[in-house]
Amino acid sequence: MSVDMRWxxxxxxxxxxxVSHVFGIxxxxxxxxxxxxxxxxxxxWMPERENAFGACRDLAGVIDDRWPQASRGEDTRVSVARRL
Known part of the structure; x- marks a missing residue:
């Protein structure tokens, strides 16, 4: 999925x-x-928006770069917070 559909x-x-921040946990x-x-x-959370917080954008990019390709499909997306 594209980066704007992962956060x-x-x-x-x-x-x-x-200011728009990414929810962590x-x-x-x-x-x-x-x-x-x-x-x-x-x-x-959309990183390309003007109000996206820069530090959140940077960290989301680092995490996205490390995320395994096999775990990026629509069927693999799960909200950790909603499972707690």
């Missing part, structure tokens, strides 16, 4: 609405911001 946007009361964004009650949005 979910983080939502939490303490995050500003004008355990109430943290991919770049390390922690806010209690953070969750993944129902919307994709």
């Amino acid at each position: 979910e946007r983080a939502v939490a009361g303490g995050l500003t609405a004008d 355990f109430d943290r964004t991919l770049c390390g911001i922690q806010v209690a009650g953070m969750s993944p949005s129902d919307y994709w």
Whole structure:
């Protein structure tokens, strides 16, 4: 899947609405911001958007580059947070 369909946007009361962060896990964004009650949005995080946070974009790129090709299909995508 393309990079803009592999990441979910983080939502939490303490995050500003004008900056888009990637949801990581355990109430943290991919770049390390922690806010209690953070969750993944129902919307994709899109790295090409102007408001995508740069550190999240960089880290998502590193992870994407390391992700095995065999695990990139539509049928292999699972939200870790929703399984907890």
